[in-house]
Amino acid sequence: MIERSPKRSFAARPADPENWIKASDAPSPRESADGGYTARLTIDVTADLRGRIKISAFQRGVTVTEMLRDLLAREFPNTEGDPS
Structure with missing residues (x-):
């Protein structure tokens, strides 16, 4: 029988959180509209x-996902020249 490490976690914490946040993610298989x-x-x-x-969302005839994406896009618009 193989022994497992007693301490296992879902994900390791990043060594440098600032760079981890700014780093681009690998492309997801989920494509947006x-x-x-x-x-x-x-x-x-x-x-x-x-x-x-x-x-x-039901009353508006949209999915929760669509409604929340629209809400977030309105609240946090893309700003031209934004360095992020």
């Missing part, structure tokens, strides 16, 4: 807020 690639973003919300978001 504009031809670029998408990145997954996970947030924690209350069950009540999640329900309100789902109801709002």
Whole structure:
């Protein structure tokens, strides 16, 4: 039988967080509507807020993903000449 290390983690912490954040990710197999690639973003919300978001998306006739992408794009517009 093979022994496993007692300390196993899901992912290692980056040695240099600043460079890790700024580094480009490898292309994802998920392609966005504009031809670029998408990145997954996970947030924690209350069950009540999640329900309100789902109801709002249903009433608008869009998916939660589409609605939240539009909301984030409005809140954080792409600025020409932005160094990031």
